[in-house]
Amino acid sequence: MTRYSLKCGLSALAMGFVMATSAMAQSVVNVGAFGADANQLDPHLSGGGQDRALFGYVFNGLTRFPPGSMDPTKIELDLATSIEGSDDGLVWTIKLRDDVQFHHGYGQLTSADVVYSLNRVRNPETSGFASAFSAIESVEAVDDMTVTITLKERVPTFMGMLANPAGGFIISQKASEELGEDVKASMIGTGPFQFETYTPKVQTVLGAHTDYFRGAPKLEQINYRYIPSDNARELAFAAGEIDLFYGRREQDWVERVKNQYGKDLDVLIFSPSQSRMLHLNKSVSPLDDIRVRKAVAHAINRDEFQILIGQDITKQLFAPVPSGFLGQASDLPRYEFDADKSKALLAEAGYPDGVSIKVPTTQIASLKVPFELIMEQMRRVGINLEVDFVDHRAWHALIRKDESPLVIYGAAPFPEADAFLTPFFASASIVGTPTGQTNFSHCDVADDEISAARIAADPAAQLASWEAAQQKIMEEVCVVPIFELMQVWGKRKSLDLGYELTGTLNLGPPITEATHFAQ
Amino acid sequence: MSATSASSGGLVQTFNRNKLSWVGIVLFMVLCLIAIFAPFVAPYGPIDQSVMTRMRPPSMEHLFGTDAFGRDQFSRAVYGARISLSVGVVSVFLGMSVGGLLGVLAGYFGKRIDTVIMRSMDVLLSFPTLITGIVIVALLGPSLTNVIVAITVTLIPKFARIARAPTLAVKERAYIEACRAMGFSHARIILFHIVPNILTEILVMASLWTANAIMIEAGFAFLGLGVRPPTPTWGGMIREGFEHIFQAPWMSIFPGLCILLAVLSLNLIGDGLRDALDPRLKQVRDMG
Numbered sequence: 169m170t171r172y173s174l175k176c177g178l179s180a181l182a183m184g185f186v187m188a189t190s191a192m193a194q195s196v197v198n199v200g201a202f203g204a205d206a207n208q209l210d211p212h213l214s215g216g217g218q219d220r221a222l223f224g225y226v227f228n229g230l231t232r233f234p235p236g237s238m239d240p241t242k243i244e245l246d247l248a249t250s251i252e253g254s255d256d257g258l259v260w261t262i263k264l265r266d267d268v269q270f271h272h273g274y275g276q277l278t279s280a281d282v283v284y285s286l287n288r289v290r291n292p293e294t295s296g297f298a299s300a301f302s303a304i305e306s307v308e309a310v311d312d313m314t315v316t317i318t319l320k321e322r323v324p325t326f327m328g329m330l331a332n333p334a335g336g337f338i339i340s341q342k343a344s345e346e347l348g349e350d351v352k353a354s355m356i357g358t359g360p361f362q363f364e365t366y367t368p369k370v371q372t373v374l375g376a377h378t379d380y381f382r383g384a385p386k387l388e389q390i391n392y393r394y395i396p397s398d399n400a401r402e403l404a405f406a407a408g409e410i411d412l413f414y415g416r417r418e419q420d421w422v423e424r425v426k427n428q429y430g431k432d433l434d435v436l437i438f439s440p441s442q443s444r445m446l447h448l449n450k451s452v453s454p455l456d457d458i459r460v461r462k463a464v465a466h467a468i469n470r471d472e473f474q475i476l477i478g479q480d481i482t483k484q485l486f487a488p489v490p491s492g493f494l495g496q497a498s499d500l501p502r503y504e505f506d507a508d509k510s511k512a513l514l515a516e517a518g519y520p521d522g523v524s525i526k527v528p529t530t531q532i533a534s535l536k537v538p539f540e541l542i543m544e545q546m547r548r549v550g551i552n553l554e555v556d557f558v559d560h561r562a563w564h565a566l567i568r569k570d571e572s573p574l575v576i577y578g579a580a581p582f583p584e585a586d587a588f589l590t591p592f593f594a595s596a597s598i599v600g601t602p603t604g605q606t607n608f609s610h611c612d613v614a615d616d617e618i619s620a621a622r623i624a625a626d627p628a629a630q631l632a633s634w635e636a637a638q639q640k641i642m643e644e645v646c647v648v649p650i651f652e653l654m655q656v657w658g659k660r661k662s663l664d665l666g667y668e669l670t671g672t673l674n675l676g677p678p679i680t681e682a683t684h685f686a687q
Numbered sequence: 688m689s690a691t692s693a694s695s696g697g698l699v700q701t702f703n704r705n706k707l708s709w710v711g712i713v714l715f716m717v718l719c720l721i722a723i724f725a726p727f728v729a730p731y732g733p734i735d736q737s738v739m740t741r742m743r744p745p746s747m748e749h750l751f752g753t754d755a756f757g758r759d760q761f762s763r764a765v766y767g768a769r770i771s772l773s774v775g776v777v778s779v780f781l782g783m784s785v786g787g788l789l790g791v792l793a794g795y796f797g798k799r800i801d802t803v804i805m806r807s808m809d810v811l812l813s814f815p816t817l818i819t820g821i822v823i824v825a826l827l828g829p830s831l832t833n834v835i836v837a838i839t840v841t842l843i844p845k846f847a848r849i850a851r852a853p854t855l856a857v858k859e860r861a862y863i864e865a866c867r868a869m870g871f872s873h874a875r876i877i878l879f880h881i882v883p884n885i886l887t888e889i890l891v892m893a894s895l896w897t898a899n900a901i902m903i904e905a906g907f908a909f910l911g912l913g914v915r916p917p918t919p920t921w922g923g924m925i926r927e928g929f930e931h932i933f934q935a936p937w938m939s940i941f942p943g944l945c946i947l948l949a950v951l952s953l954n955l956i957g958d959g960l961r962d963a964l965d966p967r968l969k970q971v972r973d974m975g
Contacts, residue, residue: 399932420742420934428933475738476756531911533930540756540916544736556828557915 194685195388197663200404200413201676204396205369210354211337212288212295220333221676222392225374226271227337227357230262230282230330235678238439238671240494240583243327247277247338247358253326257625260317260326261310269379270340271362272352277338279309284341286317297335299591299605300582322623324586324630325494332582333673360385360681369394386666386684402658405433411663411685412677415656417534419478422656434659437481439671440580441652443490444473444538447575447592447608450646454525455573459517461645464574465503466510467549468542473651476541481656485649488588488641492671495585495621495634501642510549522550527574529555530563538650539576567608570600575608578653580675585634589618593641611646614638662686708959714952718945722768729762734917742935751941754924755931756917760938763919764945770831770920771949775901778838783893785839786846791877791885793847794854805851808844816841816899817906824912831914834907838900849892853885887964895957898950905946921946 199221207216211223232246233239245251250263268277288294290301305320323329330336343356355363360382361374374390395401398416405413406429415421415435422435446464454460470484489496514523529539536557543553553574558566567575581587591597595612597605614637621633641647657677659665666682703709721728737757745752751760786808793804811819823837857863858881866876901921907913908922909929916923921942928938 398930420931424934472738476741536916537755541736541738543917544734544756547734555915557911 194662194687195386196391197387197389197412197679197683197685198391198393198410199676199679200393200395200401200410202396202398202401202414203394205394206366206372209351209363209366209372211333211339211357212285212297212335212354215296215334217675218394220674221678222372222374223337224333224359224672224674224676224678225361225390225392226355226359226363227333227339228268228359229333229336229338230264231327231336232331233673234667235680235682236438236665236667236669236672238492238583238673240325240328243331246331247282248330251327251330257322257326258319260319262315262317264313264315265381266313267381268358269377269381270343270358271356271377272343274340274343274356277358278312279315280312281341282315282338283307283309284344285338288339288344289335295335297332300332300335300587301329303329322625324584324622324624328582328584334581361387361390361679364389380681382681385681387679390679405429405658405660411660412679413658414676415658417477417481417653417656419480422478422480425658429658432661434661436657436659436669436677437654438657438669438677439492439654440583440673440675441483441490441492441654442534442578442580443485443588443652444535444576444578444650445485445488446542446648446650447577448645448647449570449573449575449609450644451610452573454517454519454523457517458645459513460519460523462503463510463513463517463549464546464551465645465648466506466513467545467551468503468648468650469505469545470651471505472541472545473538477538477651477653481654483652483654485652487649488593488638488647489585489634490588490652493583493585493588495631497635497638499635500638503645503648507549514550519550522552524552524554525573526554527556528558528563528566528572529574529576530560531557532560534653535576535578542576542650568599568604568606570598570608572608577606577608579606580673582673585638586618586622589614589634589637589641590622593637593646594618609646611641611644613644613646614640705959705962707955708962711952711955711959714948715956718768718949718952719772721765722772725765725769729759729765731759731762733763733766733919734758735762742931742938744935745937745941752935752937754927754935754938758917760924760941763924764921764942767919767921767924767942768945768949770914770918771901771904771922771946774831774835774838774904775897775949775953778835778900779842779893779897781835781839782842782896783846783889786843787850787882787889789843790847790850791854791881794851795858795873795877795881797855801851804847808847811840811844812848816903820903820907821910821912824907829907829912829915831918834904834913837907838903841903842896842900845896846889846892849889850885853888854881857881857884887960891957891960891964894953894960898953898957901946901949901953 201218203218207219208214211227228246230246230248231243234242234244247265247268248262249265251260253260264277286307290298290304292298303319303321303323305318308316310316339354340356344353347353351366352363360377360380362377364373364375366372371391371393376385376388378384395404401413404410425433426435448455448461448464450456474482486502487496487500543555546553566572591605592607593611593614595615596603597607598610599608617633617637621630624630624633662685664684664686665677666680669677672678740753741755741757743749743753749759751764754760789804793801819841820837823840824833827833863880866880905922908920909926913923914920924942925939931938
């Protein structure tokens with residue numbers, strides 16, 4: 169009897185140990201990010217898609233989109249308790265929460281940290297997002313918990329500018345100055361998870377920030393793993409090595425994994441959709457002839473793109489501003505697919521036998537695949553694209569040196585029209601110029617409207633200016649909008665995100681204090 | 688001279704007896720004919736897309752199925768044979784010409800020339816073939832010409848070594864001494880008396896290395912360093928198929944089989960030639 173009791177006791181102990189181990193494993197979430205490595209572990213410098221989800225776990229801004237949403241009308245206070253603007257919209261007074269602690273004992277959040285962070289992000293030498301914050305004239309601390317921001321000019325949405333994860337995160341001044349070159353220096357934030365370790369090309373490990381002002385996170389750890397191959401991430405999920413991962417943005421993949429791992433996997437499809445637009449450089453031959461640009465536009469068959477990429481994860485796009493963005497115009501000139509019209513326009517432009525254009529483009533699959541279809545559609549109407557597929561970084565360098573007549577580009581910025589119009593279609597942003605950004609088409613027909621919208625005090629006037637700008641851009645055929653591509657991630661069913669996911673500017677599902685594994 | 692004819696006759700007889708070699712020759716000829724007459728063999732254009740019929744499995748309409756863009760995989764494989772075979776044959780021909788000549792010069796002249804040439808070849812040989820090729824293609828940029836250049840460069844030192852050894856033996860023979868005594872120029876001795884006598888050994892290796900060159904080209908294409916899309920190559924097709932290996936395995940399987948057949952045919956030819964030329968086997972034949 170004694171021996172039997174002993175056996176039962178040992179069995180129970182073993183069972184308990186196994187269950188405890190199992191329970192412990194459930195408090196660690198493994199994320200499969202798409203890059204081979206972190207781009208740069210600095211929320212003010214890195215615009216890399218593989219870093220943005222991670223930053224969302226570590227940092228807060230003064231305002232934020234609610235977790236799982238990117239609706240600009242729902243922006244709420246985050247580190248701030250109140251934000252009040254002057255009548256002219258140029259001076260803003262911000263009160264801070266008094267219960268916010270930085271990670272690893274770097275103290276309480278004060279106005280000095282906010283001043284430091286916003287000055288850092290608007291300085292081109294320390295920030296990759298300086299242009300987005302260029303409207304700020306000064307940031308001053310009124311007292312420990314109050315900050316005043318003075319603007320040079322009105323901005324379309326001030327609350328939105330502060331909520332933008334591309335530059336809007338607040339970091340610890342003390343940590344940044346004390347740690348210097350340490351990778352941790354710019355990774356001390358106030359979010360639910362704190363930076364622990366970074367192993368190049370392997371993973372970044374985050375631990376729970378138990379003093380988080382919204383409450384201690386339910387998860388203890390996030391292992392953010394860098395797995396560049398789509399297949400490798402999927403196999404890692406199948407082997408139980410990752411629980412949340414960047415998926416392949418193709419319909420075939422979505423349908424197959426739903427069938428294959430249906431019991432265990434939720435496929436998450438959410439905004440922002442990244443637009444795919446073909447920018448036509450109107451300063452070089454033969455695209456300097458608007459008839460050739462129109463021929464290109466009429467050669468694009470959007471139905472084929474939807475079939476190729478997938479009906480569920482794409483939407484056809486006809487405007488230079490994506491859908492869901494504040495200010496997208498609907499009544500614009502449309503260039504529907506019409507191969508005969510395209511050929512006629514080419515002949516009219518002096519190319520009855522077709523024309524060849526040399527184009528460098530990227531090897532990255534999400535842009536290469538649609539570009540291969542563009543090549544085919546152009547070939548059908550007599551436009552022969554002599555394409556040089558180059559490394560993604562090399563391609564970025566080439567297009568910014570104005571060395572590509574056609575550029576397929578995808579972006580998912582803050583969801584308002586100006587985030588597209590200024591960097592892509594304002595003449596100050598023409599590539600190859602000192603202030604150049606991403607105006608690959610040399611578009612310069614809507615400068616007045618874009619500027620007017622930026623400083624408009626009246627929302628209706630702002631919308632009217634944005635619409636007029638889009639009208640002119642489409643009439644000039646600076647760009648051929650093609651389609652929008654949604655974000656696709658895979659999630660283990662047992663992982664409860666703790667909110668409804670419809671969109672996120674972090675480009676990856678937020679992991680919040682409420683995220684946990686269901687038992 | 689008569690001894691050479693007898694030897695050649697024995698070689699042909701031995702080769703003729705090896706039926707597998709003939710299988711290799713027939714197979715290779717068929718592949719070459721398919722490549723030459725690709726426009727007549729392929730039912731569709733190799734780059735014609737039809738997204739409505741994307742990723743269709745093999746059928747009578749599409750013998751090898753279709754790829755992610757709806758392109759007919761059989762037609763692509765047929766046109767791909769042109770690239771793969773031409774890269775193999777041209778790069779081996781160039782490698783054999785340049786490397787063989789260097790090897791003969793090194794063996795014939797010896798001394799300092801031998802040292803300079805062969806140590807340079809050793810340096811080239813010290814790098815793995817694929818790595819050397821990748822570096823060259825990365826420097827020059829991906830294109831058909833540059834792939835051929837890269838593979839040629841990797842083959843030159845191998846042919847140089849193969850050519851040098853028999854040259855050392857042949858140059859000591861009496862008839863070479865006689866040529867020298869008769870005042871023949873070095874160029875004449877090399878071109879008309881040494882090269883013909885070492886050519887068979889080089890040709891054996893050429894047949895085997897053509898197979899290697901085809902695989903190296905496929906490797907480049909798989910790594911994205913080959914010919915630019917949408918031009919079809921077997922290696923490139925395997926790479927494209929790899930992205931959809933779970934949904935459409937035929938996209939990789941059929942070009943893989945094409946490479947297998949090409950390499951197998953060349954290896955069978957090479958084995959037959961080697962058997963015919965192997966001195967030990969020759970002794971057995973002579974004794975028999």
